[in-house]
Amino acid sequence: MVGYAVRNAILPIATNFAIQLGYVFGGALFVEIVFEWPGAGYLLYQSMQDEDYPIVQALIVLAATATVTANFAVKAIYPLLDPRLRGG
Numbered sequence: 749m750v751g752y753a754v755r756n757a758i759l760p761i762a763t764n765f766a767i768q769l770g771y772v773f774g775g776a777l778f779v780e781i782v783f784e785w786p787g788a789g790y791l792l793y794q795s796m797q798d799e800d801y802p803i804v805q806a807l808i809v810l811a812a813t814a815t816v817t818a819n820f821a822v823k824a825i826y827p828l829l830d831p832r833l834r835g836g
Contacts, residue, residue: 758829766815766822773811 777789784790788807795803827834 755830759826762822762825762829766818769818770811770815773814 773789776787777792779785780787780789781793788810792804792807795801795807
């Protein structure tokens with residue numbers, strides 16, 4: 749049962765992980781602002797208040813790059829997880 753359940757359930761879980769990475773950055777931003785914890789989210793918030801646009805752009809590019817990299821990694825792992833996706 750574990751072999752059948754895991755093989756069929758792993759693809760949606762992997763996809764959801766890659767998609768949720770963007771939400772993690774947004775959640776970190778909210779938590780760091782509320783509790784005033786030092787981190788990338790709080791730095792982004794302070795940079796927006798101070799109108800320091802190069803730092804804002806860099807942090808947004810960093811978050812976007814992490815999300816895209818996670819999506820590419822999951823896409824590359826798909827053939828290992830599901831034999832039906834392997835090229836013949």
